[in-house]
Amino acid sequence: MNPDLLQANEKYAANFASLKPDMGRFRNMMIIACCDPRVDPYDLLGLKNGEALIIRNAGGSAVDAVRSIMVPQHSFGVTGEIAVIHHTDCGMTKVTTDQMRELVKKANPARDDVAATVDSMDFYHILNIEEAVKNDVKFLSENPLLLKGTKLSGWVHDLETGKISKVVESAVSA
Amino acid sequence: MNPDLLQANEKYAANFASLKPDMGRFRNMMIIACCDPRVDPYDLLGLKNGEALIIRNAGGSAVDAVRSIMVPQHSFGVTGEIAVIHHTDCGMTKVTTDQMRELVKKANPARDDVAATVDSMDFYHILNIEEAVKNDVKFLSENPLLLKGTKLSGWVHDLETGKISKVVESAVSA
Structure with a gap:
């Protein structure tokens, strides 16, 4: 990690008494978003440290987020809205599961074990952002592993304008 | 989503011309951190929007992050360091996989299918933060699905002080 990041951390720690987040400011909400460097859920929504639980993975996949939703719901009483936010120009619209499998196999030509593993993986390719x-949201709404009644919303984040637009509202009903 | 968050997004979009992130400021690094509301990788490291790819899940599990690491590595040329940052007082130290299974089964008493699904899931319980x-990092270093030679580092983020401390450095060697 670059020294300037570590220096920034020292400054953060030096001023920590006034910054220290606590669960008192938690809004009882979860956000699922992409890990893309251009996506910053804090900036995007004016969120401060401590206000939201934020899950991020390639594409902002809800399927990939299930474990991370279940733990706070079932163990820590996080019952609030789950907002799924996908963004335009997402990398997951640019590479398919089949292409990912080929790329990984090419990087490991002599490894049958790698080929078998990657052939068993789904990379959650996105064809259309709104549909995704x-x-x-439909996947979460029908998922009995989640807390029944949890409010759900689905959003598209336009990287060209910085605006989010609501696509769908729902609730866990399984 | 609360109206004040949507208002914050309108402000963000209104000032977007000067804020718009691009990959020009990307530091070619990935961060894996926990989804806990008290963890904010931007504040913690003084990172600005666009500088890092940030994966977040319950516990900051590297095992759970593999798909999200593979896509940018194999498809988008993200070859830089992967920093794994776990934090003190993590929820994943407070609930075991067995306890999670029992909680989910209790919430769905008549569902054998739910029981079977949750029994097949690993929740990646953490016994000791430094060991985790x-x-x-060891898991990533030995993983042939990742790009050989990728720099790895492992850190503990102390929620009481805001400081991060390096636990280990390594590289993908599989």
């Missing part, structure tokens, strides 16, 4: 948001 | 960081 709808599908992810 | 070491194990996660």
Whole structure:
């Protein structure tokens, strides 16, 4: 990690008494977003440290987020809205599961074990962002592993304008 | 989503011309951190929007992050350091996989399908934060699905002081 990041951390720690987050400011909400460097859920929504639980993975996949939703719901009483936010120009619209499998196999030509593992993986390719948001919210709404009644919303974050637009609202009903 | 968050997004979009992130400021690094509301990788390291790819899940598990690491590595040329950052007082130290299974089954008493699904899930319980960081970095270093030579580092983020401390450095060697 670059020295300037470590210096920034020292400054952060030096001023920590006034910054220290606590669960008192938690809004009882979860956000699922992409790990893309251009996505910053704090900036995007004016969120301060401590206000939201934020899950991020390639594409902002709800399927990939299930474990991370279940733990706070079932163990720590986090019952609030789950907002699924996908963004335009997402990398997951640019590479398919089949292409990912080929790329990984090419990087490991002599490894049958790698080929078998990657062939068993789904990379959650996105064909259409709005459809993917709808599908992810539908997936959560029908998932009995989650707390029944949890409010769900699905959003598209436009990287060209910085605006978020609501695609769908729902609730866990399984 | 609360109206004040949507208002904050309108402000963000209104000032977007000067804020718009681009990959020009990307530091070619990935961060894996926990989804806990008290963890904010931007504040913690003084990172600005666009500088890092940030994966977040319950516990900051590297095992859970593999798909999200593979896509940018194999498809988008993200070859830089992966920093695994776990934090003190993590929820994953407070609930075991067995306890999670029991909680979910109790919430769905008549569902054998739910019981079977949750029994097949690993929730990546953490016994000791430093050991978990070491194990996660070791897991990545030995993983042939990742790009050979990728720099790895493992850190503990102390929620009481705001300081991060390096636990381990390594590289992908599989």
